[in-house]
Amino acid sequence: MPIFLPDYDRLLSDLRAAALTTDWRSAMAEVLAGADLMPEVCRGDFEGEGREAA
Numbered sequence: 481m482p483i484f485l486p487d488y489d490r491l492l493s494d495l496r497a498a499a500l501t502t503d504w505r506s507a508m509a510e511v512l513a514g515a516d517l518m519p520e521v522c523r524g525d526f527e528g529e530g531r532e533a534a
Contacts, residue, residue: 483517491515 485491494514498507512518518526 485515 491511494511495508498504498511501507509519
């Protein structure tokens with residue numbers, strides 16, 4: 481299922497700005513997080529979120 485981004489123009493602008501920073505990897509991660517997209521390597525950071533404790 482695709483992920484639909486409501487503000488594509490803002491994402492492009494943010495990505496352009498991130499590409500110009502010296503720490504582009506961190507900047508890119510922040511931009512993607514703002515669009516509710518996370519790299520697979522971050523999945524473990526969110527394990528258990530949204531679930532009630534047993």
